[in-house]
Amino acid sequence: MESSSSTSSSSTRRTTSTEITSTSLMAIQNSFDSVYSRYAREALDELPGNFTITDPSIPGHPIIFASQGFLKMTGYDRDEVVGRGGAMFQGDRTSRRSLMEVREAVRNDRSCQVSLLNYRKDGTPFWMLFHVSPVFGRDGGRVVHFVAVQVPLEGRRLRRRRSIGCRRGSGDDGGSGDYVLGCCRKEVCNDNSLEVELVSSMDHGLDHDTKELDSDKPCEATDDEKRSVMVAMDNIFSVLTHYSESTGRLVCRKRCSIPDMGLLSTSLIISLGRIKQSFVLTNPHLPDMPIVYASDAFLNLTGYARDEVLGRNCRFLGGPDTDDSTLYLIRESIKNEQPCTVRILNYRKDRSSFWNLLHISPVRDASGKVAYYVGVQIEDECKNEDRQGLSPEKRQLSVVGVVKVAVRSLSMHAGSSKS
């Protein structure tokens, strides 16, 4: 599964499976179990085929379930795959355009089908037909998960290239066998295969043979293969919808209701999920300007659960000793659509207090109008100057920047039909 943006995919790449913390593994397990119940895992394991389920609301858009077939196809163990993004299966020859197509579909809550070159754990590439579909929640109509089905396109192209390798090579059978690998990953090349490349490049400096080494050229799927993708998708959805009835969090394949005004799009949630720091987004166009997004770090800082803060005005953070003049200052800035920085006494859920170095800034959407306010919190006592990194104030402003870019670019499609 392709994750939403490369920053998230590059950070996914940096995270090795051993580094995935137990809290995020809990979140991943919970993401599946709370919607389908854990019994759905057994039912999915009985299905044939290669597929994964991913959760766009968890930072990095990780895989939360991978089928037996998928693990066999890629050569990974389940715990090497769950919790990580789709970028781990991509490599040198994976078409950037196809990935862009997938990324766009995910951003727009659409399904999409492409031929994709992926890599197994041992580094060997293979073509597959990749089909990703959103799973919608019946209530609220937001995307809960994505399901991706992968049907390997059995080595037609690779076999053809092997024969080209024999033809172009020195005739040494031992060398041409490795040639298929060699043109995909330089590291596993042996001298013979390199020689093949060099001989051809010595001829005319550049290799003008367009037929050669075309693992980057999309491999067309047959109608049978396309059908088997849809069959697999049907089976998966019937398991998912069936088991979602047991948890009461019904899911469906088509969007059944129009998402609430206050709800953010999946793509915006994916972008915001990358931000590690404490912040909330509030919507000034809804009555009483409620919180519409709260980051994990905010929940950690304040001790509240997400559903205890969403929909509420930020004033619950205040308490008996919170200074009224500071609150007045905040209200004035918001009225004038201006950013402001204040030091304000806030209270956690357990009523312990902390000094919050709060920065609030308006965030405009693509129409140029203020769509949200972002509030970024720094706990003043924790403001230990990390001499190696950016100052806390700069990091606070960087959150504002990331949020501004996300909101602006993800609302550019509004008004036009999503193609």
Added chain:
Amino acid sequence: MLRIKRVPTVVSNYQKEEGGEATRPVGGCGRNCLKSCCIQEAKLPLYAFKRLQKAKGKDLALQECGEPPVAFLDSLILGEWEERMQRGLFRYDVTACETKVIPGEYGFIAQLNEGRHLKKRPTEFRVDKVLQPFDQNKFNFTKVGQEELLFQFESSDDGEVQFFPNAPIDVDNSPSLVAINVSPIEYGHVLLIPRIFECLPQRIDHESFLLALHMAAEAGNPYFRLGYNSLGAFATINHLHFQAYYLAAPFPIEKAPTKKIAKSNAGVKISELLKYPVRGLVFEGGDTLEDLANIVSDACICLQNNNIPYNVLIADCGKQVFLLPQCYAEKQALGEVDAELLDTQVNPAVWEISGHMVLKRKKDYEEASEANAWRLLAEVSLSEARFEEVNALIFEAIASFELEVKAETSEEEVNAAKSKARPAKAMVAGTQECLVLQ
């Protein structure tokens, strides 16, 4: 001599109108300039990137160990940029400029930017000379104030990313700087000025181009792209610089299909853009960033030496480069461009060519369509025949390079590779084979 009149873009608050005063008062000193009077005291963040970086994602995973001290794009660039925004250094709030994706197959992006060209008189630009000497008397980036600088960008000595929040600016060490563009066309719009104090004219060289690729790779986000305009292709300042900004949407040029036409022996794939109004070449891949940088710089050097104006887009985290020779300014100077197109005052530089149209008139914004964008860009493109000629020049330049370098530097490469880590082994074998063949 061919000249066009256009409104120059104000990239710095210290840029003077021709014969006029700078928009910000300049004088005495104490304005924190980059001259010897102020530079000694100056402190600026320094970001040092890891040089030995593979161009391809899959291999990156093997080399990554530990988190970098600061996220290059999300923390450093955006944090510093937002700080300058709150200090009011920009001429307008770009996020208040309306923007939209134009319906259609390609998804051209339109922005209505009425503030970018205000208060400036049209100036004459010579468009028939791609290479012109540096002129100390004209505006250049050594004249900006320190507050417009964001950080220093260089390669790390010890193979690890390093970050120093308060580093001195060592003029003798030829620092490359990243500065804001005070007339941004999107959020995070910055300028990369390689070896600023060497006062290089706008002209691609291998080292500077590699630096630009590294910046794209370091950002690690396909929506943070770098661009380059040569003189005659709508660069307005003859002081070597690349531009960059962050727009989280695919550009039409990135969506256009391509046809592979060649592959270099270092693994760089060269394709031709298809079904796109501007003809151009796409360079992708290569075993290292250097391979890609070398072949593209050679192509650029060939173009500038042949006096052919061009634009370059660095996309996909530095893994993909679009090279677009163009002739719009020349046509404009010769009076061959439709008055209706000229009226829009859109200067087709790298961003416009890539499909991000910055429009100055509300009317053009409201009427923006794929057909209109296409019509403008079609004027930018070389004719098919001319493009073939230019390609022939480029391929000649690239091919001879491949052979020459193999012959001249193979020994050096072997020595260098010996001291490097394992992944270089395959390359060593390759160069040895090459020597034998020679």
